Amino acid sequence: MASDSDHYMTPRGEYIRIVPMQDALGPHCTECERTVIPRASGGTEAEPWQHAMGCSQYRPHPDSIAGQPDYAA
Numbered sequence: 001m002a003s004d005s006d007h008y009m010t011p012r013g014e015y016i017r018i019v020p021m022q023d024a025l026g027p028h029c030t031e032c033e034r035t036v037i038p039r040a041s042g043g044t045e046a047e048p049w050q051h052a053m054g055c056s057q058y059r060p061h062p063d064s065i066a067g068q069p070d071y072a073a
């Protein structure tokens with residue numbers, strides 16, 4: 001059964017650290033208004049799991065249960 005926790009837990013039951021970044025000067029999604037910026041660790045791509053779950057641009061974290069290829073929402 002799908003649940004919100006599927007989006008921040010791995011299949012092994014570990015929590016994924018998805019830290020919502022709030023930066024008043026950073027780029028914002030026009031739809032969900034979340035700050036969506038590359039990770040401070042050096043990523044160059046915006047990470048789509050930073051969007052709100054209801055946002056059309058949201059994608060589950062690839063390590064999450066919901067991010068698995070065979071996941072059925």
Ligand SMILES: [Zn+2]
Pocket residue numbers: 029030031032033034051052055056057058
């Ligand atoms: Zn968004």
